[in-house]
Amino acid sequence: MDISASFMRKGQKIKEKSSRRFDEWSKKYDRSLLQFLIFRRSHNMFISNIMHDTRKIRILDVGCGTGEFAMKLKGYKKDAGVYGLDISPDMINAAKAKFKDEIDFMIGDVENMPYEDSYFDYLTCSHSFHHYPHKKKAVHEMFRILKPRGKIMIIDGCKDSLLGRIIFDVIVASHEKDVHHLHSSQFARILEDGGFSKITQEIFNPGIPLLFTMGVAKKPA
Secondary structure, X not given: OOHHHHHXXXXXXXXXXXXXXXXXXXXXXXXXXXXXXXXXXHHHHHHHHHOOOOOOOEEEEEOOOOOHHHHHHHHHOOOOEEEEEEOOHHHHHHHHHHHOOOOEEEEOEOOEOOOOOOOEEEEEEEOOHHHOOOHHHHHHHHHHHEEEEEEEEEEEEOOOOHHHHHHHHHHHXXXXXXXXXXXXXXXXXXXXXXXXXXXXXXXXXXXOOEEEEEEEEOOOO
């Protein structure tokens, strides 16, 4: 058996299951308790690291859900080009219904994104990275679409502490299945291997510990 082909087929099945799960979740996503416990706090962390940039920038939110962060960002950076990508058709349909033509929302797979090379200044990814079956491939694709010195920002559950491991390796994993959160050192390594430099990390939201990881795309101008 071709191990590589088997690995890819398994990953495709995981993505299809995730898409169906998020299609179902889209109906109550905006009312989820997670919006208040972790999503909005994560969105504010992203915004605090983008607001100082006075350029006219393009930003892609990967795993954008129903577009709440993308719309909040557009409110702060009215001249920015804001884009949203999600594997769930129902999530994207909900985002488009709410926000019309203000933001470019698309259905897509993070491992094969429908954007040209070196297109974005920022890429944000909030609480979807643990769903990706081929994390290295996803990071390489993120690197591809970022401009030279473009910034990647990822927030996911932090499992550095015992509390984090209980929440994300036991509770979340048993509920969501086929998910895997990374330790902070693993995040740093996967970004460095994917072509990013100047990796910085911050743990925040102590009740449900979250990890913010940022890197700069190291590529020729």
